[in-house]
Amino acid sequence: MNAWGLSTEGGTQAQGLAALSDHQRAVLRCLARGLADHEIARVLAVSQxxxxxxxxxxxxxxxxxxxxxxxxxxxxxxxxxxxxPGGALLD
Incomplete structure (x- = not known):
């Protein structure tokens, strides 16, 4: 387990990412950037x-x-x- 509690054993994360379509990965990227559903819909030109x-x-x-x-x-x-934030301090 990593710091966030997600399992990284056996390449689980990489396999999961590979299981997503390009469209699903695009939605995930938007979600990870903090966009709400209506914002994601506008960016990707799909319905909310x-x-x-x-x-x-x-x-x-x-x-x-x-x-x-x-x-x-x-x-x-x-x-x-x-x-x-403050990334230079972490180097």
Whole structure:
């Protein structure tokens, strides 16, 4: 288990990421950036309802319990990288 409680044994995260379609990964990236469903819908030119359906598919495929776990998953797998405040201090 890693610091966030997600299992990384046996390449589980990489396998999960590979199981997602390009569209699902795009939704996951938007979700991880903190966008709400209506914002994701606008960015990806789909309906807000479709975004909700895709988020539920992502949670099911990755066996995650909620959106927060999906955001953590996205960051831990490197699908998205945001700057760390004060990152220079961590080097």
């Amino acid at each position: 309802r479709q975004v909700g359906v895709v988020v539920n598919e992502i949670l099911r495929i990755l066996n995650l319990r909620d959106r927060i776990a999906a955001v953590v998953f996205a960051h831990e797998t490197g699908i998205i990288r945001l700057p760390v």
